[in-house]
Amino acid sequence: MINVLLARLRQGHRTIRFPTDKPNVPDRLRGRPVIDPAKCPPDCRVCADVCPTDAITLDSKGLRLDLGRCLFCTECVQACPQDAIRFTTDHRLATRAREDLVMGEGELKLAQALDEKAKRLFGHSLKLRQVSAGGCNACEADINVLSTVVFDLGRFGIQFVASPRHADGLLITGPVTRNMDFALRETYAAVPAPKLVIAVGACAIAGGPYIHQPEVRNGAASCLPVDLFIPGCPPHPLTILDGLLRLLGRIESRPA
């Protein structure tokens, strides 16, 4: 028993002061990318060619990067001869609309809070049912991490619950395999309205590495209305937490 107490002293207090303090992220974190199409020589499409999920397109509007498809794998960065693409350590990536994830030169339009009525309903208590629909256990693992002492999700009134009947919404990972399609829809149907759907990770947004595989449905939006998109492969826990808190209006979005 004394050792239990000694261990408690030794382990200390580990909860980070998020979002009040600037979080400590790895210096190599691949967060929000920055693209500089001015650097692109005409007809160069090296980055688009190496991208495993065709997240990069080059058209009359110039270079565009779809964060919903992006695996943050750095193949484009390594291939670009002009350093026109780089990843910053900015962990904030979540958006409310799918099209907001398609980046040009401008800033990313981060997620706006729910409307006042929904915020009154969910703002202080959001219960989520997580459904992995083909997720590889990386998104799932970094969602689980939110419930550890480091992030302490509970202090924001957010909690993962065991039954969809107790939930205010679904948090979905994975590309939605054909084999999970039915179970996912049934789980959604079991959540009482009004309800939210949050897509976490490249798979749940657009199919991820499995995009266009006949065995998958290219993400949650293919079968359910999605209220929040959190990109990454997998997203850093701070990216997920930032997205959830923005949705609830607990972190103010900058004006676009």
Added chain:
Amino acid sequence: MARTGFAALHPGQAMPKAGLPLLPMPEFQRAIAAGVGRGLRVSALFGHCPAPGAPVELFAVLNDSARAILRGARSVLAADDFPSLTRECPQVHLFEREIAEQYGVTPRGHPWLKPVRFHASYRDLAPGSPAGADADAPAQALLPALEGQAAPGAGTHGAGPLIGVTDFYRVEGEEVHEVAVGPVHAGVIEPGHFRFQCHGEEVLHLEISLGYQHRGVERMLIGGPDKRGIPAIETLAGDTTIGHATAYCQALEALGEGRVPGRAEVLRGVALELERLANHTGDLGALAGDVGFLPTSSYCGRLRGDFLNLSALLCGSRFGRGLVRPGGVAFDVDDARRDQLLTRLAATYRDVQSAVNLLWESASVQARFEGTGRVQPEVALSLGLVGPAARACGIDYDVRSQFPSGIFRFAQVPISTWTTGDVFARAYVRWLEIQRSVLFIQEQMKALPEGPVRTAVGAARPDHVVVTLVEGWRGEICHVAVTDDSGRLARYKVVDPSFHNWMGLALALRNQQISDFPLCNKSFNLSYCGHDL
């Protein structure tokens, strides 16, 4: 080994496909049964259909870990059925079911022939063409039906049989009841379906039915290597990114005669051990949580993240995404980063010691761990269990020791075993391995060789075959790559350790209380997506 007709194979060394003996089916099967009878294990047994309409070819890789050698051979199916070997050699039960499902052939007399992943047959599709491209066409039941049973395709959607619609093993009796759980579970975990046959609290039988995570990984890799290959490999079991990426890269390096610089070998090895540390630590915390011992549960939850952050220190990704690449690694470390890694590792390890030792000192934890979910060594051997689950039954097998590749050729990691085969043993083996992995990283990072971290790898040689083995944190990862006459991947087989071990969990539950299922399940902590591919 001439008497069995199987050829010697060395992991990580490509050989011409023609060098792999082509045996008549009876001889092929006899050799597998005889080998397993002598203590060899089936690392892989899979089908391959080289061209639409062509006869199905079978490949077998037997693992003679005592002699540190693999044995391989192939055979061609003359007909759409073959006698099942499962009754004689239970280890092949799931391999035969997989072959049946993927290629629409029937292992005659298989005692439990039913879908593995519930998808349409790959047979008759040109290599690389999408399965179920005609997904909305009328459904076809392509898997041979269980004898005397309606085709499992009844009520299909799309191109495959409807997931979960199949017969389950049933125990009859007035007081017997059935408990069905999943695919959507209570926690934040992957989907799978569990059927318990119970008498009161006691579980008489557990059947595990998976396939919900099937994304078509193996089919996707056919026609490669291409740019979609590595992300698929890194996410086929996302908690084992480094393990599977290493096996894949070693295969491409063997086929393309690439050489990995020593510095990259060390960084791969370090990343593999960090992956093991994170997962083992997380598992010990979760085991503590499942017996209601919250101190270790909450400390290990945090410490697991600290190990993941060390992977992020190396490459920016907590799961090692983008680190291992053909020819080496994509990120180097300088002295400052190395020192930071070692300092943080030491601090994290001190906290892990403090957190984990509480488990062994707490009678309430030991009372729940000891004797729960026991797997007998002979059962583990006959099922061909791998990884900590096998080592917890006293089986001396660890790829890093018997089939070392990369840096493990120069730095031996002792095998950690225990003998009791219960939850305690599976937990304690993890703790032993945590200690060994920390030592390994410390030694290796202090002696990091100079030089580049990546070299170019040539194109894959045509008509070659290579087997690679990596000791992932769950156990033996086995990849087999077969190239066609133009050097493209004609077949890429992935055997995740979970493929061997799910049956071990089912048997560990026999005669246990159903309330012990979470504890037993976590003590194996198997991968759903690694099984479902």
